[in-house]
Amino acid sequence: MTTLCTTTGLGVRYRHAGAAALSGVCLAIDAGERLAIIGGSGSGKSTFARALAGLLPAGAAVDGTVAWPALGHPPRPGRDLGFVFQDPGASLNPVLTVGEQVAEGAQRHLGLDWKRAFERAESLLARVRLPEPARLLRAFPHQLSGGQRQRVAIAAAIAAKPSVLIADEVTSALDQAVQAEIVALLDELVREEAMTLIFITHDMALASGLADRIAVFDRGELVELGPARRIVTAPESAAARLLLAAHIDLGTPSLVTGGGA
Numbered sequence: 001m002t003t004l005c006t007t008t009g010l011g012v013r014y015r016h017a018g019a020a021a022l023s024g025v026c027l028a029i030d031a032g033e034r035l036a037i038i039g040g041s042g043s044g045k046s047t048f049a050r051a052l053a054g055l056l057p058a059g060a061a062v063d064g065t066v067a068w069p070a071l072g073h074p075p076r077p078g079r080d081l082g083f084v085f086q087d088p089g090a091s092l093n094p095v096l097t098v099g100e101q102v103a104e105g106a107q108r109h110l111g112l113d114w115k116r117a118f119e120r121a122e123s124l125l126a127r128v129r130l131p132e133p134a135r136l137l138r139a140f141p142h143q144l145s146g147g148q149r150q151r152v153a154i155a156a157a158i159a160a161k162p163s164v165l166i167a168d169e170v171t172s173a174l175d176q177a178v179q180a181e182i183v184a185l186l187d188e189l190v191r192e193e194a195m196t197l198i199f200i201t202h203d204m205a206l207a208s209g210l211a212d213r214i215a216v217f218d219r220g221e222l223v224e225l226g227p228a229r230r231i232v233t234a235p236e237s238a239a240a241r242l243l244l245a246a247h248i249d250l251g252t253p254s255l256v257t258g259g260g261a
């Protein structure tokens with residue numbers, strides 16, 4: 001198994017913040033794996049993802065190291081690494097058409113001319129299972145539902161064929177049926193495009209259905225790491241037990257359905 005990314009003693013402190021948002025995180029991510037980053041609100045999940053991607057805000061102080069041995073250089077956002085956020089309304093530009101936003105990554109990073117980039121955008125919209133992709137190229141984000149906008153954001157994130165996809169709470173703003181569709185889409189895309197998936201969530205059910213391994217964060221620290229099935233059936237940390245109990249309280253369906261482990 002090739003190591004894609006390694007963090008050693010990774011810590012982050014935001015400017016003007018009291019406590020560190022992240023401290024001492026040592027984690028190796030394998031190329032091609034699906035890793036869920038799970039934890040309660042404020043546990044440092046997004047900070048970890050942003051630190052991996054080199055997308056921390058200016059003024060954040062970083063300790064430790066992030067290395068990408070398989071790439072040999074820091075990942076170029078949009079090219080080596082695609083990022084999808086919780087709120088597609090925020091990640092999509094309201095005044096650009098869907099086609100322009102999806103084509104942009106292909107044009108910029110793959111060196112396609114605009115005609116070819118739009119052809120690629122159309123095929124990507126079909127790829128993320130949006131109906132009538134040719135018509136959709138000319139639509140604006142506000143003309144789409146939340147689930148459709150998230151599909152567009154995923155298409156834009158993978159437009160330049162990145163080898164890593166970071167999905168940060170991508171289903172949190174969607175209702176449960178749409179959540180399941182988006183998870184199924186990510187599952188299919190990472191399998192077929194052989195991408196590494198880093199899936200951030202506070203939902204143990206979503207994590208266990210999709211991931212090979214789960215990393216549990218609590219108050220800025222990595223408190224547990226292991227195969228998804230083991231974490232769900234025999235959690236060792238109090239944080240994992242709490243997240244599991246939250247799931248059981250909600251009475252939602254079976255936790256271990258997919259995942260590789």
Ligand SMILES: Nc1ncnc2c1ncn2[C@@H]1O[C@H](COP(=O)(O)OP(=O)(O)OP(=O)(O)O)[C@@H](O)[C@H]1O
Nearest residue numbers: 014017021039040041042043044045046047048057
């Ligand atoms: N730009 C920022 N400036 C200052 N503090 C921040 C900033 N972003 C995050 N924090 C703080 O860092 C800590 C970790 O936040 P982070 O967003 O990484 O957690 P999270 O686990 O992703 O939470 P959530 O699930 O609520 O999104 C929190 O205490 C948060 O308030």
